């Protein structure tokens with residue numbers, strides 16, 4: 001058995017990744033692969049909790065897999081959640097040690113159920129939305145994860161996963177499930193290019209984010225038209241839009257260019273056009289190898305799909321082992337093979 005600590009994280013297949021996702025999460029997930037046994041899931045079951053179209057989900061699932069591979073996630077560390085149905089079984093078992101009240105109090109449930117009731121006249125709020133964090137606890141605990149790299153918005157879900165582990169252990173008089181720790185890494189908060197008072201996100205619209213697979217012309221256009229000064233900024237403070245451009249430069253460009261433009265800014269001689277040009281060049285060249293890799297992968301989809309199916313089957317064996325043990329602990333039956 002591996003003595004390396006287990007890291008687990010999952011992403012919902014929502015389509016294109018943007019530079020905010022990359023700098024905020026994926027870059028770190030790629031690096032963690034050097035020191036830990038990492039398993040990264042594309043959680044398509046989770047994406048069923050909000051209204052969706054089957055074809056779009058199928059397409060987004062593979063598209064996220066291909067983008068993650070292009071960023072440097074190793075194929076053997078990647079799985080698709082629905083290829084490992086054991087997550088569902090553990091979700092059911094966990095739902096019996098979770099209280100209805102604590103699920104209703106989850107911030108994400110409250111936010112999303114409000115969203116649904118505002119958008120949809122029929123006000124359909126699925127029970128799946130309520131169960132969402134139980135399934136997430138199953139994703140994490142089924143692999144005995146030690147660390148879960150996620151953003152601050154997921155802290156409440158992690159706390160629930162720990163509570164579920166504790167309650168399961170207590171109820172069955174065992175120390176079977178570990179308590180997963182959140183792995184916070186200082187990551188830059190990338191803002192929308194069109195409205196830098198908000199976080200970069202896809203729900204805001206196409207102008208607001210730079211996708212990892214945007215073509216060169218589009219990246220340049222988005223950076224050149226990025227909002228810099230909004231006018232209502234306190235005197236003497238860098239405006240969020242300018243700060244955002246510096247964040248991109250710091251992460252995608254070289255330190256010297258970043259330093260020297262910051263100095264220009266301090267002296268009041270910085271031309272935003274020059275800053276934007278430098279940021280655009282740096283972003284384009286940083287993303288180039290990722291985009292090239294992405295083209296390679298998507299021109300040979302069959303091969304990469306087979307690879308991810310094979311790695312999911314391999315990762316599934318660990319989930320099956322957990323389920324065998326959990327069935328035994330909880331008094332459920334197993335067909336001895």
Ligand code: TRP
Nearest residue numbers: 009010011012043136139140150
């Ligand atoms: N809820 C997470 C998000 O929205 C996605 C997720 C599902 C997840 N299962 C997980 C994250 C397990 C970490 C571990 O980002």
